[in-house]
Amino acid sequence: MGGWGSGVKFFGPGGTVTFWGNLLYRDEVFVVALFLRPVPHTMRGIMKRMLYMETFGCQMNVLDSELVLGQLHARGFESTEDRSLADVILYNTCSVREHAEQKVWSRLGELRGAKQQRPGLVIGVIGCMAERDGGNLFSKFPHVDLLCGPGELDKLAAMVHNAVITTDASLDAGSDALRLNAGSTAGMTVGSPPARQVALMGSSVRRSSTLAAAEDHLELLDLSRSIAAENDVAQAYVRITRGCDKFCTYCVVPFTRGPEVHRPPQNIIDEVKRLADAGVKEVTLLGQTINHYAYKQPDGRTITFGQLLYQIHEAVPHLPRLRFVTSFPRDFSDEALQAMRDCARVCRYLHAPAQHGSNRILKLMNRGYTTETYYDFVERARGFMPDVSLASDFIVGFPTETQAEFDQCAEMIRRCRFKNSFIFKYSPRPGTPAIDRLADDIAEDVKRLRNNALLAVQQEVCIANNQEMVGRTVEVMVEGQSKLVSRQAAYPSSRIELGWTSAQGQRRTQMIGRTRGDQVVVFDADPLIKGQLLNVRIIDAKNMTLFAELVA
Ligand code: 5AD
Ligand code: SF4
Numbered sequence: 001m002g003g004w005g006s007g008v009k010f011f012g013p014g015g016t017v018t019f020w021g022n023l024l025y026r027d028e029v030f031v032v033a034l035f036l037r038p039v040p041h042t043m044r045g046i047m048k049r050m051l052y053m054e055t056f057g058c059q060m061n062v063l064d065s066e067l068v069l070g071q072l073h074a075r076g077f078e079s080t081e082d083r084s085l086a087d088v089i090l091y092n093t094c095s096v097r098e099h100a101e102q103k104v105w106s107r108l109g110e111l112r113g114a115k116q117q118r119p120g121l122v123i124g125v126i127g128c129m130a131e132r133d134g135g136n137l138f139s140k141f142p143h144v145d146l147l148c149g150p151g152e153l154d155k156l157a158a159m160v161h162n163a164v165i166t167t168d169a170s171l172d173a174g175s176d177a178l179r180l181n182a183g184s185t186a187g188m189t190v191g192s193p194p195a196r197q198v199a200l201m202g203s204s205v206r207r208s209s210t211l212a213a214a215e216d217h218l219e220l221l222d223l224s225r226s227i228a229a230e231n232d233v234a235q236a237y238v239r240i241t242r243g244c245d246k247f248c249t250y251c252v253v254p255f256t257r258g259p260e261v262h263r264p265p266q267n268i269i270d271e272v273k274r275l276a277d278a279g280v281k282e283v284t285l286l287g288q289t290i291n292h293y294a295y296k297q298p299d300g301r302t303i304t305f306g307q308l309l310y311q312i313h314e315a316v317p318h319l320p321r322l323r324f325v326t327s328f329p330r331d332f333s334d335e336a337l338q339a340m341r342d343c344a345r346v347c348r349y350l351h352a353p354a355q356h357g358s359n360r361i362l363k364l365m366n367r368g369y370t371t372e373t374y375y376d377f378v379e380r381a382r383g384f385m386p387d388v389s390l391a392s393d394f395i396v397g398f399p400t401e402t403q404a405e406f407d408q409c410a411e412m413i414r415r416c417r418f419k420n421s422f423i424f425k426y427s428p429r430p431g432t433p434a435i436d437r438l439a440d441d442i443a444e445d446v447k448r449l450r451n452n453a454l455l456a457v458q459q460e461v462c463i464a465n466n467q468e469m470v471g472r473t474v475e476v477m478v479e480g481q482s483k484l485v486s487r488q489a490a491y492p493s494s495r496i497e498l499g500w501t502s503a504q505g506q507r508r509t510q511m512i513g514r515t516r517g518d519q520v521v522v523f524d525a526d527p528l529i530k531g532q533l534l535n536v537r538i539i540d541a542k543n544m545t546l547f548a549e550l551v552a
Contacts, residue, residue, distance in 0.1 A: 243261055272315075340384065352391075399440060
């Protein structure tokens with residue numbers, strides 16, 4: 001055999017310092033020839049690009065991230081947990097409170113230098129902050145290349161792809177625009193750098209609320225979900241409704257996620273079935289006001305939330321657990337409560353945020369119900385299911401809130417015996433009716449005091465609830481190792497010994513599981529049981545934590 005044959009071309013690592021080479025062969029001998037030539041940026045489309053994504057906020061965002069990651073992986077992007085290795089950095093953001101936005105601002109601030117050093121880096125802000133702040137984000141952070149609101153995420157994979165290609169092309173052409181973009185804001189026109197990609201719904205063009213989900217392009221995002229048994233996940237989210245029509249005066253969600261759109265029941269059932277077939281044991285249905293679900297079929301019949309629960313329960317008998325969040329207290333029909341009672345695999349857990357215990361504040365919040373309606377809902381829920389576990393959200397320090405009105409929140413927690421409450425200090429959000437109409441007149445330290453006081457009341461109620469659990473045997477979904485164990489893994493030099501071998505030679509460690517009522521339980525077990533459903537006996541309740549042992 002004479003001459004050198006040419007084998008597989010290969011490329012050096014991604015980023016800007018790139019080389020390529022050739023695998024040459026003669027007879028049986030293979031030689032690697034390194035040409036040390038920079039790969040044209042435009043050719044790097046065929047190489048694997050590393051993608052770093054960080055998600056902030058609610059379960060809806062977690063699901064959105066999972067779906068867009070699936071689409072990006074299908075286009076050849078590979079996920080990395082190390083931001084410094086990434087070619088594309090995406091933040092899926094939350095705008096509900098200013099604190100959530102500040103975290104993203106600080107991440108974006110950190111990336112200024114990285115972009116200067118590597119102009120080829122693509123930085124994207126997606127989700128509610130992108131929608132709420134729009135082009136202003138470009139002025140504050142000129143090194144951001146891509147904005148995509150939650151209502152436009154079906155376009156994201158194509159946008160990221162385009163951003164990468166245009167950035168490469170501009171670098172090859174030696175475009176100044178990119179370098180300018182990476183440097184300072186001086187002389188820059190928003191939207192001018194070539195790599196910029198923008199897809200926002202725009203608050204003035206809310207999608208039509210009569211739009212059926214089947215005609216809604218966003219449905220494609222949910223339908224694109226890749227479900228494989230080898231993914232080996234025990235828990236999954238399935239969206240049933242997008243957006244919100246309630247317009248609570250403090251809340252950005254109706255503006256960032258648009259109007260309520262209900263997904264067709266058959267699409268939901270198919271998705272739940274495919275997940276259960278792949279081994280998922282617990283599906284959580286998602287919607288901002290989930291019990292308001294009402295899908296108008298072509299034959300004119302409306303499928304309600306209660307009917308949907310019955311249908312999923314019947315169509316997917318091999319799914320051990322079905323749960324849902326978040327409920328709107330006013331819309332709870334007896335039919336939905338009956339469905340929860342009748343369907344044994346639907347978890348008896350209701351997260352129905354009350355937000356406040358005073359009728360005057362509820363009115364200012366535009367919640368559309370009174371405390372009497374809320375108490376009636378709790379009574380009806382417990383009437384159908386005496387063992388139902390209830391959870392709430394509260395906002396303290398809403399404009400004009402008096403001490404006496406605040407005290408009514410504490411009264412509500414005691415009276416409803418919530419399993420837990422998420423308590424937030426009011427955060428005025430640009431674009432909401434409350435920020436325009438009501439001065440944020442409760443001092444920050446008063447908000448903090450009220451927040452802590454309400455947490456203490458909820459803690460008392462928790463302890464009493466937990467004491468009642470001692471001695472009971474409950475089913476838990478094993479979620480993983482306890483926080484204590486994870487902390488030890490992060491700081492191996494700590495001298496706490498949390499993993500050990502039992503007398504029978506099994507590896508044991510402290511695990512956490514979640515009951516059907518959403519209570520967290522701690523117990524010792526083999527770490528390999530993660531993702532299983534099993535029974536434990538509650539043996540102790542200390543403060544907020546339930547301790548249990550495995551039932552043979
Ligand atoms: N300030 C404080 N808390 C808020 N929430 C929504 N908007 C605000 C705001 N502007 C809370 C509500 C809601 C939860 C997701 O966040 O309690 O139920
Ligand atoms: Fe926001 Fe109110 Fe809709 Fe919940 S119901 S998402 S608080 S507007």
